[in-house]
Amino acid sequence: MLEVAVGRAPEGVYGFSLAQDLAERGGDTRLVAHGTLYKALDRMRKAGLLSAEWEDAEVAADEGRPRRRVYRVTAEGRRALVEAPQVAPRAGWGEARA
Amino acid sequence: MTAGRPWGARLALWWARVYTATAPRADASDRRAEVAADVGDEVRAAGEGSPRAVVSGQILSRMLRGVPADVLWRLSIERAPGRAAWHLAHPATLMGTATVLLVPLVLVGDVLRSPSRGNAGRLLDLVHACIVLLSAAILAVALTAALRRLVVPSPGRRDRGALSLARRAAGFGVCVLWAAAALWRFAPGPWERLAAAAWAAFAACLLAWLGLSVLVSATTWKRHGRTR
Numbered sequence: 001m002l003e004v005a006v007g008r009a010p011e012g013v014y015g016f017s018l019a020q021d022l023a024e025r026g027g028d029t030r031l032v033a034h035g036t037l038y039k040a041l042d043r044m045r046k047a048g049l050l051s052a053e054w055e056d057a058e059v060a061a062d063e064g065r066p067r068r069r070v071y072r073v074t075a076e077g078r079r080a081l082v083e084a085p086q087v088a089p090r091a092g093w094g095e096a097r098a
Numbered sequence: 099m100t101a102g103r104p105w106g107a108r109l110a111l112w113w114a115r116v117y118t119a120t121a122p123r124a125d126a127s128d129r130r131a132e133v134a135a136d137v138g139d140e141v142r143a144a145g146e147g148s149p150r151a152v153v154s155g156q157i158l159s160r161m162l163r164g165v166p167a168d169v170l171w172r173l174s175i176e177r178a179p180g181r182a183a184w185h186l187a188h189p190a191t192l193m194g195t196a197t198v199l200l201v202p203l204v205l206v207g208d209v210l211r212s213p214s215r216g217n218a219g220r221l222l223d224l225v226h227a228c229i230v231l232l233s234a235a236i237l238a239v240a241l242t243a244a245l246r247r248l249v250v251p252s253p254g255r256r257d258r259g260a261l262s263l264a265r266r267a268a269g270f271g272v273c274v275l276w277a278a279a280a281l282w283r284f285a286p287g288p289w290e291r292l293a294a295a296a297w298a299a300f301a302a303c304l305l306a307w308l309g310l311s312v313l314v315s316a317t318t319w320k321r322h323g324r325t326r
Contacts, residue, residue: 015132016139019160034110035164038132039171054131065142066135069128 001031001040002049002081005073012053014068015041041071049077106154107137110161117168120191121175129171187250189243190266193273196236203229204280211284229280236277240270261314268307275300 004021005013013021018041019032030036044050050071060067073081103111114133118126137157144153175181185192207229210222275296282293 014139015136016143019136020143030163033160033162033164033167034114034133034136035161035167035169035171037164038129039164039167042171065138067131068135068139069132 001044002073002077002084005050005071006078006081009073012070012072014055014070018071044077045071048074049080050074103137104141104150104154104157106157106161107141109154110137110157113161113165113168117172120188121172122178125175186239186242186246189239190269192239193236193243193270196232196239197273197276200229200232200236200276200280203232204283207284226284229283233277233281236273237281240274240277259314259317261310261317265307265310265314268303268310271303272300272307275303 279296
């Protein structure tokens with residue numbers, strides 16, 4: 001999830017774009033579900049790995065859709081992403097990162 | 099705009115309203131808005147060419163697979179300091195949830211003790227114990243809330259309409275009487291008659307609650323129609 005968000009910097013990611021990217025990458029599809037996705041984002045935001053900001057209401061209104069909450073990876077999140085393989089190595093993780 | 103949404107999108111938004119109901123305002127509004135944006139984006143991404151049933155199925159699938167995480171998220175919010183006191187002051191969520199949980203338990207208990215099931219011994223005892231505990235919890239919360247209301251008056255209640263207040267009272271009655279009927283459901287002798295009386299009163303309260311809910315919805319719809 002952090003990887004996807006880093007890949008979408010600096011504009012950031014929002015719920016549905018993140019779900020789409022995760023689905024395209026394959027892997028654990030549970031994260032694509034509404035509840036799992038927003039619970040994970042909430043936890044990462046509270047852990048300081050992501051920052052969240054509601055987009056400008058006018059932008060959303062101009063496009064005729066509800067406002068999106070945009071997530072961006074923080075410095076702490078980037079650090080955690082670099083350290084993650086050493087902390088919790090997982091099968092297939094290296095392939096996914098390549 | 100709502101009328102144009104596929105049924106899967108409406109269902110996902112309804113579920114978001116259900117599990118965020120009575121959660122702290124900021125958490126609830128953020129989650130509802132995020133789900134609304136997500137569902138809206140998914141409908142738009144599917145485009146005009148995609149059959150609505152397919153789009154609905156995709157949204158429904160994402161919603162259903164996330165239900166356990168939604169429930170866990172809500173439970174994590176309820177662990178925050180002050181939430182227990184809040185729920186005692188506003189017991190509708192606790193009582194409603196426990197009543198909904200009690201319904202399948204009672205049904206399972208009834209099935210297990212039917213003669214065709216033979217000897218369901220231990221399982222029936224376990225289900226019975228769960229029913230007694232949950233019913234007693236509902237009655238205890240109701241009693242605490244009623245006593246608290248006597249001691250601490252709530253100022254915000256006066257501006258509610260009479261219909262809305264009557265509906266809340268009927269809802270309170272539904273939960274308490276269902277719990278009372280369930281508590282004495284398996285008891286012998288005079289308790290059994292008490293359970294039957296509670297059951298009859300529950301049915302009356304349920305009918306009243308349903309009728310009042312329709313009236314409240316119609317009134318709200320009319321009011322919104324006038325201000326539109």
